[in-house]
Amino acid sequence: MSRLSILPDAELVERCRAxxxxxxxxxxxxxxxxxxxxxxxxxxxxxxDAEDVFQDVFTxxxxxxxxxxxxxxxxxxxxxxxxxxxxxxxxxxGREQAVDDVLADEGSADxxxxxxxxxxxxxxxxxxxxxxxxxxxxxAQDQSYRTISDExxxxxxxxxxxxxxCLRKLRNELxxxx
Amino acid sequence: xxxRCSRDSWGEAAGVAAQxxxxxxxxxxxxxxxxxVWEDALxxxxxxxxxxxxxxxRDFALEQKLERAAAAPLEIAELGADVAALAALxxxxxxxxxxxxxxxxxxxxxxxxxxxxxxxxxxxxxxPGDERLARARASQHAADDAAARLLGPTR
Numbered sequence: 001m002s003r004l005s006i007l008p009d010a011e012l013v014e015r016c017r018a019x020x021x022x023x024x025x026x027x028x029x030x031x032x033x034x035x036x037x038x039x040x041x042x043x044x045x046x047x048x049d050a051e052d053v054f055q056d057v058f059t060x061x062x063x064x065x066x067x068x069x070x071x072x073x074x075x076x077x078x079x080x081x082x083x084x085x086x087x088x089x090x091x092x093x094g095r096e097q098a099v100d101d102v103l104a105d106e107g108s109a110d111x112x113x114x115x116x117x118x119x120x121x122x123x124x125x126x127x128x129x130x131x132x133x134x135x136x137x138x139x140a141q142d143q144s145y146r147t148i149s150d151e152x153x154x155x156x157x158x159x160x161x162x163x164x165x166c167l168r169k170l171r172n173e174l175x176x177x178x
Numbered sequence: 179x180x181x182r183c184s185r186d187s188w189g190e191a192a193g194v195a196a197q198x199x200x201x202x203x204x205x206x207x208x209x210x211x212x213x214x215v216w217e218d219a220l221x222x223x224x225x226x227x228x229x230x231x232x233x234x235x236r237d238f239a240l241e242q243k244l245e246r247a248a249a250a251p252l253e254i255a256e257l258g259a260d261v262a263a264l265a266a267l268x269x270x271x272x273x274x275x276x277x278x279x280x281x282x283x284x285x286x287x288x289x290x291x292x293x294x295x296x297x298x299x300x301x302x303x304x305x306p307g308d309e310r311l312a313r314a315r316a317s318q319h320a321a322d323d324a325a326a327r328l329l330g331p332t333r
Contacts, residue, residue: 139200144256145263146317156320160260160267164193171192 005030006125013071028058031075034118035082042111043086053085060085075118123173131166138163180265180280184272191272198264205257212250219247244303251297252310255317258291262324269328277328284325291321 004012004026012030015023035057039050060081068077124132134152137143138159149156181188181195222243226236262284269280295314298304304311 138197142204144253144317145260146256146313146320157263160194160197160264161190163197164190167193167196168189 008072009074010071013065013068013074016065024062027061027074031078032058034075034114035078037114038079038082038111039086041114042083043090045086045089049089053082053089056085057082075122119174119177120170123170123177126173126177127166127169131169134159134162135166135170180268180272180276180283183276184268187273188271191268194264194268194272198261201257201260201264205254205261208250208254208257212254215243215246215250219243241303244301248298248301248304248310251294251301252314252317255291255294255298255314255321258287258289258294259317259320259324261287262291262321266324266327281325281328284321284328288318288321288325291318294318 004015004023007015007023007026012023012027016027032054036050036054039045039053040047045053057078061078068074124135127135134148137148137151143151145156145159148154148159154162181191181198184191185195219240222240226240229236265280265284265287269277269284272280295311295318298311298314
């Protein structure tokens with residue numbers, strides 16, 4: 001985990017504004033999947049169009065970062081830029097799918113799920129490294145308690161409790177963020 | 179169920195319920211995978227027995243299928259140990275009213291781990307002393323121990 005990856009958005013934005021290229025790389029890394037997911041899952045763009053949107057959104061973000069009033073509102077700002085660019089892509093591309101339909105879809109379960117997933121991701125980033133690690137191993141890598149126990153050298157009988165405690169912290173973090 | 183019903187009295191209950199749900203989802207997928215790889219291995223065995231001449235490519239394909247057929251029950255054995263561990267935790271710290279349900283869950287999970295470890299053992303690709311067999315047996319014993327915390331010794 002890099003030093004920048006634990007920075008809150010507001011501080012990351014300030015560093016980008018100060019011209020730190022590493023901070024910009026971190027910003028793109030942090031939100032690349034988010035922007036891409038809105039384009040593909042929210043607006044059903046093809047991979048090629050989503051790639052164009054992706055490039056354009058981050059170019060615009062780079063050029064207009066100074067105009068972002070509340071630096072902590074980076075995610076909704078990027079989401080808005082992405083949505084506008086997706087609509088441009090659809091209306092300018094002669095698609096059969098009407099923009100109105102897309103606007104209706106925008107409030108769909110996919111988009112809600114996407115927002116929820118990123119809210120969880122942000123909350124996970126606020127946990128200790130130990131909690132992030134054990135949650136990632138169990139929920140993302142599908143590791144058994146025994147494998148986690150072997151790899152982290154902690155008693156197998158304590159794994160479930162540790163995960164449960166980390167989940168409780170995650171819930172607190174989510175509630176605090178909301 | 180035990181964890182869900184213990185939320186008022188046990189701070190970790192929601193986290194334990196979430197883990198149980200995740201393990202259940204994994205088990206459903208694994209059960210399908212286990213059936214599929216076993217059928218594939220059986221078909222490959224039948225094919226090999228029907229032809230007398232040795233064929234290196236066919237033998238390799240058969241070996242691969244037997245490997246996959248052993249991997250699925252090994253994962254099931256590990257899941258069984260995880261379920262038994264969760265059930266033991268829920269039985270010990272959850273609402274006392276539901277302890278018997280947790281005990282039943284732990285016993286079933288231990289049985290599943292034992293059955294899965296046996297399937298690993300009888301797989302033709304697994305030899306005595308194979309690390310996979312040792313891991314499956316370790317999971318079986320871990321599940322037995324977890325169940326014994328609620329039920330008393332079973333072996």
